Amino acid sequence: MEKKHKQVVMRVSNQASREVDGVGDDADRAGNKHSTQGNNGSEKKVIVVFVLGGPGSGKGTQCANIVKNFGFTHLSAGDLLRAEISSGSENGWKGKEAINKIPKIEFASIVFFSTMIQNMIKEGKIVPSEVTVKLLQRAMKESGNNKFLIDGFPRNEENRAAFEEVTKIVPEFVLFFDCPEEEMERRLLSRNQGRVDDNVETIRKRFKVFIESSIPVIEHYGSKGKVHKVNAARPVEEVFETVKEIFSPYGANVYLNSFQHLNSLVRYPHGHYLDLRDDRSFRVELRMSNESMTMDHAVVFINPTILWPVSALIPQTQNISLAAAASVLCPNFTNRCLQTPPLFVLF
Ligand SMILES: Nc1ncnc2c1ncn2[C@@H]1O[C@H](COP(=O)(O)OP(=O)(O)O)[C@@H](O)[C@H]1O
Ligand SMILES: Nc1ccn([C@@H]2O[C@H](COP(=O)(O)OP(=O)(O)O)[C@@H](O)[C@H]2O)c(=O)n1
Structure with a gap:
């Protein structure tokens, strides 16, 4: 093709x-x-x-x-x-x-x-x-x-x-x-x-x-x-x-400098970037702004109590962009996170 x-x-x-x-x-x-x-x-x-x-x-x-x-x-x-x-x-x-x-x-x-x-x-x-x-x-x-x-x-x-x-x-x-x-x-x-x-x-x-x-x-x-x-x-x-x-x-992307900011965005959702599904789940796309990263277009399920795997995957210094769209699965990561039911979903 x-x-x-x-x-x-x-x-x-x-x-x-x-x-x-x-x-x-x-x-x-x-x-x-x-x-x-x-x-x-x-x-x-x-x-x-x-x-x-x-x-x-x-x-x-x-x-x-x-x-x-x-x-x-x-x-x-x-x-x-x-x-x-x-x-x-x-x-x-x-x-x-x-x-x-x-x-x-x-x-x-x-x-x-x-x-x-x-x-x-x-x-x-x-x-x-x-x-x-x-x-x-x-x-x-x-x-x-x-x-x-x-x-x-x-x-x-x-x-x-x-x-x-x-x-x-x-x-x-x-x-x-x-x-x-x-x-x-x-x-x-x-x-x-x-x-x-x-x-x-x-x-x-x-x-x-x-x-x-x-x-x-x-x-x-x-x-x-x-x-x-x-x-x-x-x-x-x-x-x-x-x-x-x-x-x-x-819907211009929001660029964040650290994971803490992401957390606050989730608590105070902006219409374009975070889509509130019910009081426990959100759907957004999490993407690295740096194209060379392999995490580009990852679908991530995050439980706030186990945020560490996410911060381990995403260097704090990297900009992170959020947009209201779904994308690729990151299977190892999701399996790991889903052992605990997610409080909210970064999708
Ligand atoms: N602004 C630009 N300057 C020089 N080359 C470009 C530019 N934009 C695209 N190209 C190159 O020109 C070719 C055609 O671009 P492409 O995006 O496929 O055009 P289209 O979809 O309109 O047919 C590609 O090889 C692309 O890399
Ligand atoms: N709406 C469309 C779009 C493309 N096409 C066909 O697909 C070819 C390639 O279109 P394209 O949009 O991929 O490429 P470019 O011609 O823009 O480079 C066109 O020349 C048409 O033969 C079509 O028939 N109808």
């Missing part, structure tokens, strides 16, 4: 899945009728940000930074389509025994769809919305999160209308990475991810499709005052400085 970025591994608990399935009716700031429900009965608004820009403008790169800093789930339409191609071919080529287990019609449609998607990507064409919207909707449900960056979508008017029609979600805003073609072409030719479409011929076709089909979508949202245009022809860090300002109202 071709992957642009190391994906954040999501742990989807039954609880989390139920939350995203629980679509409510509260209209919100973005006009959405879509929300999720926490187990304390509070409605959680679903926030969708569409991330658009030409191929190679740096959408995926910046999304990875937004995820780390603001607790969004990154859904790349292109990555989901590529994953669908590989799962289709896995289903198709696991051998005769596996093939025989798949009903004929289903098997034919799996092979048909993955071949169709593959061919369209090779040609730089836009895959029918029916496929892409279904993949996005499924990934949103499975994530357990309520804040999404939808990268590379909607690519055309059909994508846009289908998404709004099926999900009833209106995006909070559109993040548009503006970059000259020469720069995008240079970046794509040195991306080196073995993608079938990162060759001069397909890149030019993708630029054409972007101008003809995607720019009108950006203009559509622009006319509603929903577009944040970012000059993407700058170094990654500089682009991210601008992006950070745009996202600051959406």
Whole structure:
């Protein structure tokens, strides 16, 4: 499977899945009728940000930074389509025994769809919305999160209308990475991810499709005052400085210098960072701000009476960031802590 970025591994608990399935009716700031429900009965608004820009403008790169800093789930339409191609071919080529287990019609449609998607990507064409919207909707449900960056979508008017029609979600805003073609072409030719479409011929076709089909979508949202245009022809860090300002109202992380501060935050929860489930449990993501740490994206259950294992794992000098999203399991650690039932849960 071709992957642009190391994906954040999501742990989807039954609880989390139920939350995203629980679509409510509260209209919100973005006009959405879509929300999720926490187990304390509070409605959680679903926030969708569409991330658009030409191929190679740096959408995926910046999304990875937004995820780390603001607790969004990154859904790349292109990555989901590529994953669908590989799962289709896995289903198709696991051998005769596996093939025989798949009903004929289903098997034919799996092979048909993955071949169709593959061919369209090779040609730089836009895959029918029916496929892409279904993949996005499924990934949103499975994530357990309520804040999404939808990268590379909607690519055309059909994508846009289908998404709004099926999900009833209106995006909070559109993040548009503006970059000259020469720069995008240079970046794509040195991306080196073995993608079938990162060759001069397909890149030019993708630029054409972007101008003809995607720019009108950006203009559509622009006319509603929903577009944040970012000059993407700058170094990654500089682009991210601008992006950070745009996202600051959406749950900037809290940086803590010691575990004591974490403790006080838990006692005095801030809406964005700590999600009060009942009087004994909280759900937050605990992440090291230092990317090189192996504890990055750990799911941690902490009992205040056994705080020492946590402080042993997290050097006091490290900054710790908290965001309202679930992530990877850290099994040894959780087993150890769960020997005593947790008073609250850092999740
Ligand atoms: N601001 C930047 N300056 C230089 N190179 C960048 C920048 N942003 C991303 N890149 C590189 O350009 C390539 C394309 O970036 P990527 O994030 O995959 O773009 P997109 O998702 O828009 O297609 C990658 O190899 C990435 O490392
Ligand atoms: N909404 C989308 C997004 C991607 N795609 C397909 O996936 C390809 C790669 O998209 P991508 O977003 O991963 O990559 P970039 O072209 O932005 O680098 C596109 O050229 C389309 O063929 C699509 O059909 N519909």
